[in-house]
Amino acid sequence: MKAVRFSRFGGPEVLEVVDLPDPVPGPGPGQVRIAVRAAGVNPSDWKKRAGLMDEKLPQTLGHEAAGVVDELGEGVTDVAVGDRVYGFSPDGAAQAELTVLSAYAPIPASLDFPGAAALPAAVETATRALDRLGVGGGVLLLVNGASGSVGGAAVQLAVERGARVIGTAGPANQDHVRSLGAEPVVYGAGLVERVRALAPDGVDLALDVAGSGVLPELIGLAGGAGHVLTVADFAGARQHGVEFSSGDGGRALHALGDIGELIESGRFTLPVAQTFPLAEVAEAHRAGERGGVRGKLVLTVG
Numbered sequence: 485m486k487a488v489r490f491s492r493f494g495g496p497e498v499l500e501v502v503d504l505p506d507p508v509p510g511p512g513p514g515q516v517r518i519a520v521r522a523a524g525v526n527p528s529d530w531k532k533r534a535g536l537m538d539e540k541l542p543q544t545l546g547h548e549a550a551g552v553v554d555e556l557g558e559g560v561t562d563v564a565v566g567d568r569v570y571g572f573s574p575d576g577a578a579q580a581e582l583t584v585l586s587a588y589a590p591i592p593a594s595l596d597f598p599g600a601a602a603l604p605a606a607v608e609t610a611t612r613a614l615d616r617l618g619v620g621g622g623v624l625l626l627v628n629g630a631s632g633s634v635g636g637a638a639v640q641l642a643v644e645r646g647a648r649v650i651g652t653a654g655p656a657n658q659d660h661v662r663s664l665g666a667e668p669v670v671y672g673a674g675l676v677e678r679v680r681a682l683a684p685d686g687v688d689l690a691l692d693v694a695g696s697g698v699l700p701e702l703i704g705l706a707g708g709a710g711h712v713l714t715v716a717d718f719a720g721a722r723q724h725g726v727e728f729s730s731g732d733g734g735r736a737l738h739a740l741g742d743i744g745e746l747i748e749s750g751r752f753t754l755p756v757a758q759t760f761p762l763a764e765v766a767e768a769h770r771a772g773e774r775g776g777v778r779g780k781l782v783l784t785v786g
Contacts, residue, residue, distance in 0.1 A: 487580030588740065603754055614638060632694070686705045686707055689711050715729050
């Protein structure tokens with residue numbers, strides 16, 4: 485099968501599409517193999533490619549994919565060969581013609597494959613963060629980085645839980661953040677004053693998905709480090725005593741099955757910003773690293 489791989493660290497030019505052996509489900513129970521139709525692209529991809537996350541070489545890429553089940557693993561009874569599913573690759577090898585999924589759910593009927601491939605990482609990360617923060621009805625939540633895929637998911641899911649949400653974004657994305665259900669504010673110098681204009685007493689909780697170095701401001705607005713969580717600023721979290729949440733501490737995999745009803749009822753949307761054929765994965769990385777993407781970058785296969 486064809487798959488994305490790199491054998492040295494560097495810029496997008498180190499990415500290759502190579503022939504690798506077909507994966508097989510297992511040995512753990514509950515895995516399925518899919519013929520991949522689309523795979524999500526995430527910031528962790530270019531961090532890995534640059535050598536910032538894992539020292540081993542060579543590496544494959546891709547944690548989320550959507551496609552058609554073509555082989556069942558041990559004990560799988562909830563899907564059948566031919567079903568459309570989306571989910572997570574346990575091996576970080578979803579950007580390929582075939583991949584094994586260890587957590588998966590049926591693709592909502594209204595979504596195409598790119599739309600489904602955009603969901604897993606954003607929805608799981610947002611749900612995990614909201615669960616850890618204890619976001620519920622009546623809470624005032626500040627989301628730093630509300631226009632991206634994870635931030636946009638967090639805004640919509642928090643609103644669905646009954647929270648009032650203030651979301652930071654660039655000037656060009658203020659209307660988009662408002663459309664998601666949040667009260668938008670522009671990030672950058674003067675952020676604290678702009679938030680306090682909407683919430684004079686500050687906020688109850690703050691979620692940082694942008695990693696833009698504003699944890700001290702979020703701590704001040706939320707009344708302490710214990711009311712703040714980041715999924716993007718590991719160094720800042722250690723420096724300021726803020727919780728950093730990653731999948732290593734337990735993942736909110738229930739989100740994959742839960743989100744379908746919200747999508748089908750029109751209460752949740754995650755736009756695909758741009759698609760690229762698998763062979764153009766380097767261009768997808770360049771687009772992501774330039775920033776300013778509203779929604780998700782997705783690779784298409786076949």
